[in-house]
Amino acid sequence: MNNKLEKNPLRSRVVEKIKSGEIKMRPKSYFILKGGLVIFGIFIIFIISLFIASLVAFYLRASGALLLPIFGLGGLKFFLFSLPWILILVSLFFVIVLEMFVRNFSFAYHRPLIYSFLIVALLIVGGGVVVAKTSLHTALYNSAQEGHLPFVGAFYQNQKALPPGADIGIVSTSSEGIIEIKTQKGQNLKVIISPKASFPNGKNIEAGDKVMVAGEKEDSTIKAFGVRKMEEFPDDFLRRAKIRKLEREQIEKGD
């Protein structure tokens, strides 16, 4: 064995393997492409997460569930039952996947995990709320109702309803402590208002008012702990969008 090998066999072996072509240096373009794919992956996962988070916000807005917590603890309980938990868990899964991608960058792993996790979660929840305020889901909802939306349409056809005990309708009769409402689904409900009930938008409830009620439901009677007057039904924006769409279509046909 020559002197050089005895003195530093590892160095020699490494250099020999490189010189023989057994080991090749990867080109810069390989790493640029790899980095690009990671960023593209992050972007795609972010978009999917944003879509799901905004869908959750859209559900809550359209069902009226967002209005429930104003009734206090009981309302909060109904609100939690109204949440589309499967979608929330799917969204959380994507937040975790996104976090795993982001943790590969030094700006993320140098700091405690809670910081980057909160930033990712806030971006998705905040972004989701913003997207939910656009007309995206309204348009997709209307397309799904018309059966023009394959795959994604299923998300809109099984729209989350309020839990039993929380209902929205128009007051048909009103007397001291008792009102009758006709729900959006056409059901007539008798609402017995508890003396301790909360009235976030005033106690003066008359026939023809749109209301949301929350309480203990038994058959077609609700013992309400909260009654809220509303200017309009939470899902009225969907109907308005549909009317606008029909009007546009009629104008286009007329042309």
Next chain:
Amino acid sequence: MRETQKTDEEIARFVQSGDIEAFGLLVKRYEAKLKRYGRRFLSGDQAGVEDVVQEAFLKAYENIRSFDSSKKFSPWLYRIAHNEFVNVLRKKKPLLFFGTDIFFPHPIAKEQADKEANFQETRKLIDKCLKGLDLKYKEPLILYYFEELDYKEIADILRIPISTVGVRLKRGKELIKNVCEKSNGTPYE
């Protein structure tokens, strides 16, 4: 090239432009360090250290163009070696590096270099009782006390928060005293 005058990062730039001999210089500079790191890391598997270190150098060469020469070379190379050592251990049993200490900020995270005497004393203690320590604490101790890397460099190698490095070093020192006490009756010779 006059090798003693060049920094690792300058040599890495030569390698990136195709100078194979320059890579030999980097191997020369880091061979002993990585072997020492590997011997302590793979305390139960001394025989294969040289092969694993060689594999780490070959991986480093393959991926040298991903190295950003505006940053320090040593944490980048140690990261590759760390991955190789972990792969060796994973072939034998599943490893769990994940700890709750990476979740939240820690107030004790500030880097405080031990006084020289204390540093040497801790080093002796670690060298003696390292084998019985959990890998999660063992590795920061090796990198800090034997490879003399700072918190940020260790954080880059292990991909954990800088404050967690401080926590694991502190906890690791406490644990190693216990390990030494159990094996010898006293933490110090």
